[in-house]
Amino acid sequence: MNILVYGLITGIIFGFLLQKGRVLRYDRQLGALRLQDMTIVKFMLSTILVSMIGVYLLKDLGLVQLSLKPTLLGANILGGLIFGLGWGLFGYCPGTSGGALGEGRWDAIWGIWGMLLGAGLYAEAFPWVKKNILPLGDLGKITIPQILGINHWIVIAVLLIGAVGLTRWFEKKGF
Amino acid sequence: MAKVLDKGWNPYLAGALAGLLLVASIWFTGKYAGASTTYVRAIGMVETVFSPERVKQTEYLMKEAPIIDWQWMFVIGIILGSFLSAAQSGDLKLKAVPDLWESRFGPSRLKRAGAAFLGGTIAMFGARLADG
DSSP: OOHHHHHHHHHHHHHHHHHHTTOOOHHHHHHHHTTSOOHHHHHHHHHHHHHHHHHHHHHHTTSOOOOOOOEEHHHHHHHHHHHHHHHHHHSSOTTHHHHHHHTTBTTHHHHHHHHHHHHHHHHHHHHHHHHHTTTTTEEESOOHHHHHTSOHHHHHHHHHHHHHHHHHHHHHHTO | OOOOOTTOSOHHHHHHHHHHHHHHHHHHHOOOOOSHHHHHHHHHHHHHHHOHHHHHHOHHHHHTOSOOOHHHHHHHHHHHHHHHHHHHTTOOOOBSSOHHHHHHHOSOHHHHHHHHHHHHHHHHHHHHHTTO
16 A cells, blocks of 8 residues: 555544544643643553554564664754743644644644744754754664663563553542 | 543543554554654745745755655644544534633634744744754
């Protein structure tokens, strides 16, 4: 099957699940950012844990390869801070804004235009960023198991236990 | 488990199913999910209409070339999937200003549009700088 058809189908199912999880709403996104409503955090933790286990299982079986991006401390930290500022203002993120639009929250369209502009501005700034920001704290393509020098299943087990503890606390506190 | 109540599905369940979907995608196609690169490709397409030469000389727009790829269709699919889910559970409703926003900043659509546009611009710049 055509790779574009795979992309479309994967997106449709993903958008379906995002909507069913009720995580596409401005109120929910702001609720997460203000640490008042953990619905999105629960959804994301669950997705990350399942993907983490699944991907490493398939990797151990030799069926998939990891797709690592380099750890660039300067760009990651600065970019994350800027992203958070924009996310708080917009109330949707690049992945969920289309979903918000799909369920009728059409204020997302303004942010989608904004994101197109932001992408264009980054393209203009890229030569400068490449020279001045990207080299800061360039650690290359690393993973947590690799820098700790331990088996990846130990890291997965620790993260799994941590996440279960965190979510149990969420449920107890009623977040 | 998968109860279709007004409150939607349990977020742990919906999130876990999303995780399985992403793993299946990586297994079948080798494609890891993402969204923000698509905005670079899309603005490259827009700029190509006006000035194709300039786009060719912009390193970043060539690095993330203005083409429709797996992720582009994934982002379009999210819109459709959300629409289908909302329609199926009677949750589809046009809304110009979010409730929480309105309770704090009032019902002005213009104000909301301005903040969303500015926020989107800043968020995407940051997302690209952090590389996804």
